Amino acid sequence: MSQKEAVFSDHHIAHHFDTAEQEFDSAKLGMWLFLGQELLFFGGVFVVYTVFRNFYPEMFIDANKHLSWKIGSVNTIFLIVSSFTMAIGVRSAQTSKKNVLILCMILTFLFAAGFMVNKYFEYNEKIMHGFLPSKWFSGEGHFETMHIFFGLYFFATGLHGLHVLVGMGLIAWIIWRAQKGHFHAQYYTPVELVGLYWHLVDLIWIFLFPLFYLIG
């Protein structure tokens, strides 16, 4: 035990909580409420998608040919594997394995970075061809409603990409704190909550991927 105290710093329970358990449960309740809100928030995007896909089914199939299902698949695998490394990372925090936690967080960060690099090349290509939302659309296509598809594409994947960037920031913060020995079996709340957030980002992508990249 004395060796353990040398590596890890103690967590002090905030004064408005009776026990560490109560503190943990409150934090988690708040996180689940936030995630519920996030799901409803992305729900709006999926409703708009359904409405417009129903209005212009042929246009969606045609516009979809401009997206690469290969890049989409690689990004899907990146996010799924990053979710796995995140889950193992949270577990390592729960079992006081500091080095495994840091390694897992670095791996998760790298997969997230890989996802964003792919996104960068993808967006770059769309912008080069003028496949942009609304009045900025200047590309060539068979349907005059094609800008709607790219409006949805940029809004949905952009919003999701923003969540990935926020997640990367949070993971970097976890790595920084983990190195200081803040997280161990007695206290790992931030790791757990960032983990939940990261899985949600994966969850949203699981729906975005077939809806945008795998049509027709």
Added chain:
Amino acid sequence: MSEHSHSDSTHGRTHFVVPVRYYLATLSALLVLTVLTVGVSRIDLGILNVAAALAIAIVKASLVMLFFMGMRWEKSFNVLIIIGTFFFMSIYFMFTLADTLARGKADPIETSRFGFKSPVKIIKPGEESSRSSHSESPAPSSESTAKH
């Protein structure tokens, strides 16, 4: 691995530490389902393509929530929050789509089911001048009905 996790769950707080095999199985299932969803999308199944893609996405999302997010072991109140979220989202979908999916479908149903005939005679651009003289008689009659 599994015996290791047993000892972990006893020495920490009262929290349950999920055995690694659950995470490995979830990862494998998600990767297999990703290959499957890409494979299915390459084959033309008509309307079934969308159904298959959504079904696989729902299975994948459930796996992520149950195991990666640990909802299988989560407090029931937290599970209720997420179930509530999906309930309200389904209302959002249903009320919006009840309008947009049904546009232009109400009129044909009404004519076939109740035999309604529109009292309005549609004026075509060429006929407009020939009907203008005839239009004088309905105008005073509508005025007289308004008085009574």
